[in-house]
Amino acid sequence: MAASISFDYRSFLKTVPNRPGSYQMYSDENTVIYVGKAKDLKKRLSSYFLKDVNKKTLALISHIHHIEFTITFSEAEALILENNLIKKYQPHYNILLRDDKSYPYLILTKGKHPALHYYRGKKRIDCEYFGPYPDAKAAKESLKLLQNLFPIRQCTDTVYKHRSRPCLMAQIGKCLAPCVQMSDEQYENYLSQVNYVRMFLKGQNQDVLNSLTQRMEIHSNALEFEMAAKLRDQLLALRRVQESQSVSSECDIDADVIATQSAQDIICNHVLYIRQGRIIASRSYLMTKNSVDTDTDEFTAFIEQYYLSSSRVGILPKEIITDAKINSPEVIIEAVKEQFNHSLTISNSVRLDRAKYLKLAKENANSALLIKLADSTTAKRRIDSLEKLLNMTGIQHMECYDISHTQGELTVASCVSFNREGPDTANYRRFNIDGITPGDDFAAMDQVLNRRFKNIKEGIIPDIIFIDGGKGQLSQAENVISKLFTDPDVKKPLLLAVTKGEGRKEGLETFVVGYTRETINLSLDDPAMQIVLHIRDESHRFAITGHRNRRAKARVHSxxxxxxxxxxxxxxxxxxxxxxxxxxxxxxxxxxxxxxxxxxxxxxxxxxxxxxx
The missing domain is CATH 1.10.150.20 (5' to 3' exonuclease, C-terminal subdomain)
Incomplete structure (x- = not known):
């Protein structure tokens, strides 16, 4: 890549999920230069930093200071959010959505053989209109999707009237070819497909599925297996693309949805702005925990300062939805009423659509928190602190091991890898543990370490091995490492057990150094404690995920x-x-x-x- 990039995209991309969403690129702390959307945020953002990119992309990424993103339920919502953000910020590198042209529609024409078309302009044509769509791309992608699901014609009337034999679309099964002579049964089938398109565009997805299921059973009972198979394939294709829409005409939520997440000394409060049931914007607010006044409720303080700020005038919601309780919410409601003459409600126990938005806000808060934790500056500070604590220099590679099972069933061991920049996901490993007594974590630790280091002259040898467990697991690790690392030319890794504290509360952990059994206690504010807990938590997450996947696979048939x-x-x-x-x-x-x-x-x-x- 020819352009010089100051933005640490490698660390950033490690924190991006494979979820739909919208993203904003900034040239400094406050200036948005590009807004985009993606069906898969990780894949889309990774594509900007490939070696072979065009000159425009090189120019764009050379100006990136940082990137923010918002996870959404679907790509369609991401597109709507992208449109709102482009109109709000007018980014320099966005062109397509900055104007205020009329929105596009999909139309279903009238006549003997109705057709489905893309349309933009005033509603002068006598047909059925579906939309509007956020932009032309969204409408055309929907048109392409419908063509794959429902084989009705999309050709112009001029082409349709002058054909005497099936076109290529008919030959590949994407059109029923109404341009040639059809039997009564074929004609009825065509009208059924047109009706399915109408119902699908109106959001009556379940009715379409029920109708297809009934028709499939009728043909199957009549021994018309070829037609039944076609309907079955159409049914499965429709189910694959169907998703529960969080936005509908009946959903008129007007609320700010706020989720809070914390790790080590950092708190992230993420706000989703929902107006008329649509996500119009979002933002993450990061802060450091108050280590002096421990009685302070940081979340309540954030809500008070946020909604009593003069900048909130004119954009206050009808409702505030939170995932954590607020102290004396009635005081905040009264203060907002007195200062801005605006009535609102505050709730933290919600269901249905509100619960979906709250879950989405939590995911966004967690993602923003991971980005902060993986920041290269933060990572360096924590590595330096760990080296000072352990009297080491030049730590390059660390690994942590954890065991996960359910009452001894289908045990899985995880190995997560960290370098000086943070998680090194390319070297993550999972091990299915077999041939041991169910629930024997010591034997599981013995097996995973023997398998990991069976050939110490190949692969990466970590500087530190963290063991998520007590002195028993540590003793098992000491035995294995001592047995395998007998070559004087290979440096033996330092062993460090991370034992849980009283009540299993975060921040009360004790570190036990291998062989010497020296114990170390640190506060949650210590950068060394923060990086160790980050590694330990990631190992725990990776082990649990592996165990769930293994258990689900084993039980799928029954x-x-x-x-x-x-x-x-x-x-x-x-x-x-x-x-x-x-x-x-x-x-x-x-x-x-x-x-x-x-x-x-x-x-x-x-x-x-x-x-x-």
Whole structure:
């Protein structure tokens, strides 16, 4: 890459999730130079920093000071948010969405064989309009999606009227070819597909699925298996692209949704601005914990300062939704009423759409916190502090090991790797532990270390090995390392156990040095404590995720049989209406409750079965 980049994109990209969302690039602390959206934030942002990029991209990334992003429920919401942010900031490098042109629509024409088209302009044509869409790209992507799902024509009337044989789209199965002679049955099928498009664009997705399911069963019972197979494929394709929309005409939430997350000495409060049920903006506010006045409720203080600021005039919401309790919320409500003559409510126990937005705010807060923790300046300060604490120099590589299982079942060991810049995900490893007594964490630790270091002359040898556990796990690690590291030319790594404190509270951990058994106690404000806890927590997360995946894979064939109250008929209904066991496992409570014979309580039981530890 020819351009010089001061922005530490490698550290930043390690914190970006594979989720849909919108992102803003800044040239300094406050100036937005580019706004974009992505179906997968990590993949899209990574693409900017490839070796082979065009001159415009090189010019853009050479000016990046930092990047912020907001996770959304879907790519469509990300696009709406992108549009709002572009109109708000007018970024230098954005061109397509900065103007105020009319919004595009999809239209369904009238006549014997209706067609689906993209349209922009005044509503002068006699047809059915669906939209508006945030921009032309969104409308055209929707058009392409519909063409893959419903084989109705998208050609112009001029082309349609002058054809006498099927075109290429018909030959590849994306059009039923109404331009040539059709039988009565074929014509009825075409009108059914047109009606499905209409229902789909109106948001009646479940009605489309039910109708397709019924038609598939009718053809199957009539032994018309070819037609039944086509409907089955269409049904599965529709289920794959269907997602529960958080934005609908019935959803008119006007609220600020605020989630707070903390790690070590840093607090992140993330605010999602919801107006008329749509995310119009978001922002993360980072602060340091008050280590002097420990009685201070930082979250309540943030809410008070944020909503009593004069800059909030004119944009106050009707409702504030939080994931943490606020001390004396009635005082804040009264103060806002007195100062701005504005009435609002504050709540932290919400359901349905509000709960979805709150969950999304938590994910954004967590992502922003990870970015801060992975900041190169912060990482260097913590590494320096750890070296000083352990009387070491030049720490380049650290590893942490943790064991995860459920009552000894399907044990998984994790190995996470950190370097001087933070997490080194390319060297993360998971080990499936077999051949031991269930629940024997000591034997599991012995096995994972023997497998990891069976050939010490190949691969990376860490400077420090952290063990998430007590003196028993540490003793096991000491035995393995002493046995394997006998070559005087290979430096033996330092062993450090991280034992949990009283009540398992963060910040009360004790470090035990291998072989010497020296104990070290640090406060949560100490940078050395912060990096060790970061490594330990990441190892714990990685181990739990691996164990869940292994357990889910082992139980996939008998998953539904293990749920009390789910007999053969209900299993058949679940698999038929949702499309397969994987779809059942990934379905939400709302989606499960839509299946015939599945009540809301039963749906919650099924969901809990697949998502509990």
């Amino acid at each position: 998953a539904l049989e293990n749920i009390e109250g789910i007999g053969p008929k209900r299993r058949q209904a679940l698999l038929k209406h949702l499309g397969g066991i994987r779809e059942v496992m990934n379905a939400s409570v709302q989606e499960l409750s839509k299946v015939p014979s599945i009540s809301k309580e039963m749906a919650e039981l099924i969901y809990e079965h697949f998502h509990s530890l």
